[in-house]
Amino acid sequence: MVLDTNMLQKRDTERTVSTAKRSDSLKTLVNQAINWMPGFGKKEEEKLGLLSPRPVDRDIHSFTPIKPEDLTRNDVIIVIMGPTGAGKSTFIQTATPGYNNHAVGHGLQSFTSQITAVRMSFDDGTNVVLVDTPGFDDTCLSDFDILQTVAKWLKNVRTRELEISGILYLHRISDNRMAQTPLKNLKMFQKLCGEDFFKKVILVTTMWPELESTETNGLASDEYYDEMNSCSNREKELETIYWSDMLNHGSTTKRFSNSKDSAWDIIDCIIDIESQKRWVRIQEEMVTQGKKLPNTDAGRQLHGITQELIDRQNDLFKRMKEELGQNVDQVVVQALLEELKELQKDREKALEDMRQLDSRLLGSLRRWLRKLIPRKCSPAYQDVQDIDN
Ligand SMILES: Nc1nc2c(ncn2[C@@H]2O[C@H](COP(=O)(O)OP(=O)(O)O)[C@@H](O)[C@H]2O)c(=O)[nH]1
Numbered sequence: 001m002v003l004d005t006n007m008l009q010k011r012d013t014e015r016t017v018s019t020a021k022r023s024d025s026l027k028t029l030v031n032q033a034i035n036w037m038p039g040f041g042k043k044e045e046e047k048l049g050l051l052s053p054r055p056v057d058r059d060i061h062s063f064t065p066i067k068p069e070d071l072t073r074n075d076v077i078i079v080i081m082g083p084t085g086a087g088k089s090t091f092i093q094t095a096t097p098g099y100n101n102h103a104v105g106h107g108l109q110s111f112t113s114q115i116t117a118v119r120m121s122f123d124d125g126t127n128v129v130l131v132d133t134p135g136f137d138d139t140c141l142s143d144f145d146i147l148q149t150v151a152k153w154l155k156n157v158r159t160r161e162l163e164i165s166g167i168l169y170l171h172r173i174s175d176n177r178m179a180q181t182p183l184k185n186l187k188m189f190q191k192l193c194g195e196d197f198f199k200k201v202i203l204v205t206t207m208w209p210e211l212e213s214t215e216t217n218g219l220a221s222d223e224y225y226d227e228m229n230s231c232s233n234r235e236k237e238l239e240t241i242y243w244s245d246m247l248n249h250g251s252t253t254k255r256f257s258n259s260k261d262s263a264w265d266i267i268d269c270i271i272d273i274e275s276q277k278r279w280v281r282i283q284e285e286m287v288t289q290g291k292k293l294p295n296t297d298a299g300r301q302l303h304g305i306t307q308e309l310i311d312r313q314n315d316l317f318k319r320m321k322e323e324l325g326q327n328v329d330q331v332v333v334q335a336l337l338e339e340l341k342e343l344q345k346d347r348e349k350a351l352e353d354m355r356q357l358d359s360r361l362l363g364s365l366r367r368w369l370r371k372l373i374p375r376k377c378s379p380a381y382q383d384v385q386d387i388d389n
C-alpha cells in the first residue's frame, strides 16, 4: 500500500494512542490530545475504544422470546434487516449476552428463515423488542417467500396499531465491493421501507477489523491499518453512492464494533429518534390502501428483479449448453454439468416466484376488470373470463 507522509504521521499518532489508552494515567492526556489533533474524528475515537462507556448501563430484568401477538404498546420495537450473513442474529446475541437465540449462522448460510423476536425488560419498566428477520437471499426460502413472511409480520403489527420505532439495516463492511446480492437486498429494503420511514433507519456496518485480534506487543499491526483504511474507503463509497438517497432523507450510519456497548449505543440512537408516528411503506400499502403484496412497491421491485434474473439465467443456460456441446474434456464437461444443475435449481426457484407474483397480479386485474365491466352486457367480459380459465 502506498502511504503519503500525512498518512504515516496519522498512523504513528494512532499507534501511540492505541498503546496509551491501556494506561489510565495517560488516558486523560490522550483524550485531551485528540481534541486538537487534526483529522482525528469521532470515528477514530470509536475505533480505538476511547469514547466513554454508556452513562447508564441499564439492568436487563429478563429476556423473553415473543410472538407478534405478544407485542404491546409498551414495546420499543426495533426491526433488524439486511442480507444473510450481515450479522443480524449476532447483533441481537451481542446486545443480549446470556440469552441464546440459537440463530447465529456460520458464514453466508441462512439460519433465520423465520422472524423471531426477543423482548428485553428493564428494571426501569422499559421494554425493548429486537426483531430478527431473514435476508432476501435465504438459502432455504425463495425471495417471494421472504417478502411474504416479512410483509405479513409488518401488516400484523400495523393492523394492531403498533408502531415500529426504527429499523437497523446491517451491511458487512468487510465485503470487497457492493455485490449483486447485497444490492438486491438494499433495493428491496428501500421499497419495502419507503422514503417517509428513512428517518427511522440506521445503516449499520458490521465486521470491522478488530484491533485485539491483530496486535502484537500492544501495537496494532500494519495489516490492521491497511484493512481499516480499505473499510473506511468502502464506508465512504456506501455513503456517497449506495446510501446517499437514504442519508438525504434522514437515515444515519453507525459502525458496529461487535461489543455489547456498541450494540446498545446503536439501539439507544433508535430510542432517541424523533417520536413522530411513521409507518413503514408496505404497512401503509397493505393495510391502509388494501393493496395485495405483488401490487406494493416491494412486490413490483421483486417482479422486476426476478424478471431480470430469469433473463440472465436463460442467457447463461443457453451459453453453457452450447459450451457443453463443444467440449470434449471430461473434467470440464463434468464441472459444466454440475453448474448447469445448480443453475437449473436457481431458475426453478425464480420461475416459481414469478408465477406467484404474476398469478396474484392477474387475480387483482380480474377483480379490477370485473368492477369496471358489467357482467353479460359487454363482449370484453368474455376476455376477462378467458383470463380466469
Ligand atoms: N468478526 C465479526 N464477525 C461477525 C460479526 N457479525 C457477525 N459475525 C459472524 O458472521 C456470521 C454470520 O452472522 P449471523 O449473525 O448469523 O448473520 P445473519 O444471517 O445476518 O443473521 C457468524 O459466524 C458471526 O459470528 C461482526 O461484527 N464481526
Ligand SMILES: [Mg+2]
Residues within 6 Å of the ligand: 088, 089, 090, 103, 104, 105, 111, 112, 132
Ligand atoms: Mg440470522
